[in-house]
Amino acid sequence: MLLMLSAMANVCLAGTDTLPSGYYMQHFDNTNGLPQNTVMAIAADPCGFIWLSTQDGLARFDGLRFITFGMNSLPVASNRFLAFYRNMQGGLSVYNEWKEHVRIVDGWPHRDTVAANYPGSYLQWHAINDRLDSGTTGLLGLPENIQVMGGVIKRLVLYDNIKGVYNIVQGKMSFYEKGVLRYEVPFHHGKKCNFFLLYNRLYYLHDNGTYSAITSKIHTGFLEGDIRADPAFPGAMHNSTFFWNVYTADQAILYFNQSFYLVKATSQGRLTTTRIISGFNTADLGIQIAWYNEQQGKLYLGSNTKGLFILSKQRFYALKTLTGGDSYYGQTAYTKDKILTAQGDMISTHGEVHSIPAIRQRMSSDWYSVFTDSLHHIWLKWGPWVHKHDGKSFQLLNRWRFPAKISIIYDGGDGKMWIGLRGKGIALMDLYQKNAQPELFLPLKEDVSYFARYHNTMFMSTDKGFYRIDIPSRRIDTIAPLQKIYVRSLYVSGPDDVWLTTYGKGFYRYYKGKVTAFPLDANKALATAHCIIPDNKGFFWITTNNGLFQVSQADLRAYSADTTNTLYYHYYDKKEGFLTNEFNGGCQPCAIKLDNGTISLPSLNGLVLFNPDSIHPLLPNNDLFIDKILADKQEMPAAGHLDLPRKLSQLNITVSSPYMGDQKNLQMSYVLEESGHQSMWLPVPEDGTISLSMPSHGDYTLLIRKQNGFGKDNYQEKRITFSIAAAWYQTYWFMVCALGCIVGGCFLLMRLRLRYIRKRNTQLEAAVALKTRELQQRTDVQERIIRSVSHDIQTPLKYQQFLSKKIYEGLVAENNPTLTDIAKVMHEHTYRLHYMTENLLNYLKVQVAEQPCRTERFSLKEVVDETLLIFKDIAREKGTAIDNHIPADLEWVGNRQLLSVVLHNLVDNAVKVTRNGTIMIAARAQHGKTAIFIKDTGPGMKRELVEWLNTGESPIPLRNGIGLMIVRELITLLQLDLFVSSLPNDGCCFCIQDRPS
Numbered sequence: 001m002l003l004m005l006s007a008m009a010n011v012c013l014a015g016t017d018t019l020p021s022g023y024y025m026q027h028f029d030n031t032n033g034l035p036q037n038t039v040m041a042i043a044a045d046p047c048g049f050i051w052l053s054t055q056d057g058l059a060r061f062d063g064l065r066f067i068t069f070g071m072n073s074l075p076v077a078s079n080r081f082l083a084f085y086r087n088m089q090g091g092l093s094v095y096n097e098w099k100e101h102v103r104i105v106d107g108w109p110h111r112d113t114v115a116a117n118y119p120g121s122y123l124q125w126h127a128i129n130d131r132l133d134s135g136t137t138g139l140l141g142l143p144e145n146i147q148v149m150g151g152v153i154k155r156l157v158l159y160d161n162i163k164g165v166y167n168i169v170q171g172k173m174s175f176y177e178k179g180v181l182r183y184e185v186p187f188h189h190g191k192k193c194n195f196f197l198l199y200n201r202l203y204y205l206h207d208n209g210t211y212s213a214i215t216s217k218i219h220t221g222f223l224e225g226d227i228r229a230d231p232a233f234p235g236a237m238h239n240s241t242f243f244w245n246v247y248t249a250d251q252a253i254l255y256f257n258q259s260f261y262l263v264k265a266t267s268q269g270r271l272t273t274t275r276i277i278s279g280f281n282t283a284d285l286g287i288q289i290a291w292y293n294e295q296q297g298k299l300y301l302g303s304n305t306k307g308l309f310i311l312s313k314q315r316f317y318a319l320k321t322l323t324g325g326d327s328y329y330g331q332t333a334y335t336k337d338k339i340l341t342a343q344g345d346m347i348s349t350h351g352e353v354h355s356i357p358a359i360r361q362r363m364s365s366d367w368y369s370v371f372t373d374s375l376h377h378i379w380l381k382w383g384p385w386v387h388k389h390d391g392k393s394f395q396l397l398n399r400w401r402f403p404a405k406i407s408i409i410y411d412g413g414d415g416k417m418w419i420g421l422r423g424k425g426i427a428l429m430d431l432y433q434k435n436a437q438p439e440l441f442l443p444l445k446e447d448v449s450y451f452a453r454y455h456n457t458m459f460m461s462t463d464k465g466f467y468r469i470d471i472p473s474r475r476i477d478t479i480a481p482l483q484k485i486y487v488r489s490l491y492v493s494g495p496d497d498v499w500l501t502t503y504g505k506g507f508y509r510y511y512k513g514k515v516t517a518f519p520l521d522a523n524k525a526l527a528t529a530h531c532i533i534p535d536n537k538g539f540f541w542i543t544t545n546n547g548l549f550q551v552s553q554a555d556l557r558a559y560s561a562d563t564t565n566t567l568y569y570h571y572y573d574k575k576e577g578f579l580t581n582e583f584n585g586g587c588q589p590c591a592i593k594l595d596n597g598t599i600s601l602p603s604l605n606g607l608v609l610f611n612p613d614s615i616h617p618l619l620p621n622n623d624l625f626i627d628k629i630l631a632d633k634q635e636m637p638a639a640g641h642l643d644l645p646r647k648l649s650q651l652n653i654t655v656s657s658p659y660m661g662d663q664k665n666l667q668m669s670y671v672l673e674e675s676g677h678q679s680m681w682l683p684v685p686e687d688g689t690i691s692l693s694m695p696s697h698g699d700y701t702l703l704i705r706k707q708n709g710f711g712k713d714n715y716q717e718k719r720i721t722f723s724i725a726a727a728w729y730q731t732y733w734f735m736v737c738a739l740g741c742i743v744g745g746c747f748l749l750m751r752l753r754l755r756y757i758r759k760r761n762t763q764l765e766a767a768v769a770l771k772t773r774e775l776q777q778r779t780d781v782q783e784r785i786i787r788s789v790s791h792d793i794q795t796p797l798k799y800q801q802f803l804s805k806k807i808y809e810g811l812v813a814e815n816n817p818t819l820t821d822i823a824k825v826m827h828e829h830t831y832r833l834h835y836m837t838e839n840l841l842n843y844l845k846v847q848v849a850e851q852p853c854r855t856e857r858f859s860l861k862e863v864v865d866e867t868l869l870i871f872k873d874i875a876r877e878k879g880t881a882i883d884n885h886i887p888a889d890l891e892w893v894g895n896r897q898l899l900s901v902v903l904h905n906l907v908d909n910a911v912k913v914t915r916n917g918t919i920m921i922a923a924r925a926q927h928g929k930t931a932i933f934i935k936d937t938g939p940g941m942k943r944e945l946v947e948w949l950n951t952g953e954s955p956i957p958l959r960n961g962i963g964l965m966i967v968r969e970l971i972t973l974l975q976l977d978l979f980v981s982s983l984p985n986d987g988c989c990f991c992i993q994d995r996p997s
Contacts, residue, residue, distance in 0.1 A: 029307030039302030141245035209234025314577030320606035420448025461487030530585025535612035619709035
């Protein structure tokens with residue numbers, strides 16, 4: 001079983017209060033990762049993992065987590081591991097108290113039975129020639145608990161796997177190569193066992209600061225390098241501690257006078273020292289192992305009681321005053337190694353900080369803009385004021401008041417100062433004219449946040465966008481993609497090549513009219529980017545509210561050309577020496593670079609200084625490893641294709657990559673491919689375990705990748721292929737059988753359905769034929785009725801109407817009043833009966849006919865007048881007046897005959913119900929529609945009849961006669977709208993309205 005724990009850092013312990021500034025310490029013990037607090041040895045394998053031997057297991061550290069190996073995961077009898085050594089293949093091995101050996105291959109431990117009984121196996125050649133006694137000890141590292149008899153070491157053996165074996169007996173040293181004695185020299189040493197190997201040469205360190213290089217001849221010299229500057233050297237060397245182990249035989253560590261020194265040998269064999277850390281008291285820590293990783297810049301210390309300590313040199317440092325006011329914004333380079341801040345603090349890169357009273361007393365706030373001109377005058381802004389100070393005495397030389405608060409000031413490089421006035425615009429003022437007066441250059445309602453000039457072009461950002469100004473013509477161009485975005489700062493790297501930071505929207509590049517938005521980091525810290533400043537090695541440094549980022553300019557330019565490229569952002573936080581992760585922005589300049597190469601960045605707690613030329617980022621460029629694969633609870637092999645069971649619910653893959661830097665820079669992601677189709681890339685969780693809820697059966701590929709650092713397509717990748725078995729009902733043969741059954745069933749169903757449809761068609765054809773015959777019979781009957789009405793009824797009526805008219809006219813001529821009145825009534829009723837029969841006949845013809853209604857344009861008043869001739873005398877007998885108010889010039893477009901039938905029935909209905917009243921017919925044309933109104937003063941109409949006439953949805957009230965039914969159907973046929981309103985005892989109003997085409 002493997003034990004995995006997350007490693008927590010920066011734990012304060014007793015005895016470490018004197019950790020000097022400029023260093024960061026991590027501490028691990030059995031509360032946060034280690035299996036036990038006694039660290040016996042430390043070594044790094046070729047993959048980059050750090051290995052610790054402890055008295056309760058072998059621990060592997062990847063920079064974030066520990067994995068512990070012991071009796072539960074290895075075939076060994078003891079968890080008490082001792083020393084690391086270089087095996088015969090040049091790799092890393094370790095053994096335990098039972099002389100059981102473990103070989104570490106590709107970041108994983110394996111029991112090694114070949115190297116049994118080490119270190120005795122290294123002495124077998126010597127045992128043949130010289131009987132060894134129990135006082136012989138193999139030396140694998142320093143400090144070492146060597147058996148001492150009477151204060152004298154009896155025998156030491158150092159094994160050099162390249163050259164041979166050194167056999168040390170008090171008074172002489174013998175060197176054997178392949179069992180053959182090559183040389184022997186007399187050598188006397190003290191009680192300390194300070195023998196060590198560097199680059200395959202044997203050395204001994206004496207207490208007086210000298211050393212002996214032991215070959216066939218002995219060469220003696222003094223330690224060189226940084227240790228010579230220590231005033232306690234060499235007098236107190238007897239209190240020093242020397243750390244060395246046989247695996248890392250290219251270095252040794254010397255702890256002297258609270259300082260750690262790296263001891264290395266020159267090509268001439270001289271020993272030189274380089275100070276790693278000073279002022280670090282280890283008295284209470286029980287340090288017994290020390291190893292320094294030069295590439296990482298980290299010192300690893302193992303304690304016999306308190307676990308592991310990792311000390312890192314901080315590559316940045318922060319400076320501030322002791323009197324407060326340590327949140328900095330604007331700053332200017334005063335000399336090559338001094339910085340003047342807008343609030344009046346003079347800060348040296350050597351750590352000297354003092355205030356300038358002449359400036360600090362005047363600048364109680366508004367510290368956002370300052371610069372030094374070519375005559376070394378200092379210019380600052382405060383509210384609506386611009387101050388000019390002498391660069392030596394710092395006395396105020398002059399000041400100017402502007403009509404609005406000033407957002408920013410900038411030296412344009414041509415003797416002009418550019419001033420951003422809040423809500424007013426841009427002003428210019430001569431820097432060197434004694435009584436200079438500002439002039440308004442451009443009106444602008446926005447607040448200027450930054451100026452950056454390139455020849456005759458001034459690039460300007462505001463709280464609402466980014467602009468390009470042609471200085472000679474004063475033409476201002478708006479960069480549309482950045483409108484309404486608060487642009488914080490600008491950096492111009494060439495003609496029409498500007499880099500921009502924004503508040504909340506990340507950072508951009510404007511290049512020859514094109515705007516590129518760059519992707520954010522995983523934690524979205526770059527969303528609020530304050531400043532971009534370049535170094536001499538092709539990188540940009542970007543400050544944010546949560547740390548500092550380093551990014552390759554070449555990578556950014558490549559992304560501008562092709563946004564499918566990926567970007568690597570290297571992250572730094574306050575473990576590197578900041579006092580806070582929050583940097584400040586909204587100032588000009590947003591950062592400065594001194595002549596000595598130092599870059600200064602304003603932060604919420606001091607100025608952060610560093611020299612980018614001396615910073616080498618620790619990149620996550622080690623390999624990617626698959627540590628464990630669990631299919632539910634069953635562990636699967638980490639190599640080769642995986643055949644997974646069908647009823648799998650969860651697949652967990654644990655991955656790791658050794659990285660001793662900030663874990664935010666370890667960017668791993670994964671994607672699951674099925675049949676060549678990828679889903680979305682997802683980040684690997686912080687614990688390194690990818691959990692997949694298994695989909696259906698099939699073949700899958702899990703692709704895991706890790707960015708190695710800067711550069712295009714700079715990845716490490718791992719692929720895991722696996723298959724999930726199909727259930728019997730998901731197999732190919734089952735699918736074929738099921739498909740066959742489905743096809744057969746469908747065919748049978750189609751046959752049955754076809755038979756049913758044919759039978760139904762036969763039945764429907766018979767029903768249709770029967771219905772057709774019935775309809776034909778009805779049609780024949782209707783046609784016979786129409787012919788009968790036309791011939792047998794309408795013709796006699798028409799002739800009777802003609803005769804009654806002649807009788808009436810004859811009686812009028814003979815002046816017989818009695819017969820005249822009778823003849824008149826007969827004539828009127830015959831005339832009305834004739835027109836009613838004609839209307840009914842027209843309606844029946846429409847029902848039978850299949851042709852559409854004929855449309856024509858005609859006078860509406862004429863049609864109404866013709867209708868009223870029928871009913872005028874009848875209405876007069878009832879004491880009812882009929883008035884036609886339709887204008888003579890109003891025309892109607894439609895079927896004249898059918899509209900006449902509608903009007904005839906409506907007027908007839910009105911005449912029937914109205915006594916001693918009025919019937920009014922009117923019309924109007926409005927908004928492209930024509931409406932006809934027929935209003936009577938009769939008793940009104942029943943509610944259900946009104947509802948049926950308006951909607952046609954309620955049952956047809958046949959008891960009211962067929963006249964209104966004819967009206968309702970003809971209205972629909974003519975595509976007209978009918979609106980009826982009626983109130984009891986207040987008459988009824990019909991409105992007929994056409995529909996505009």
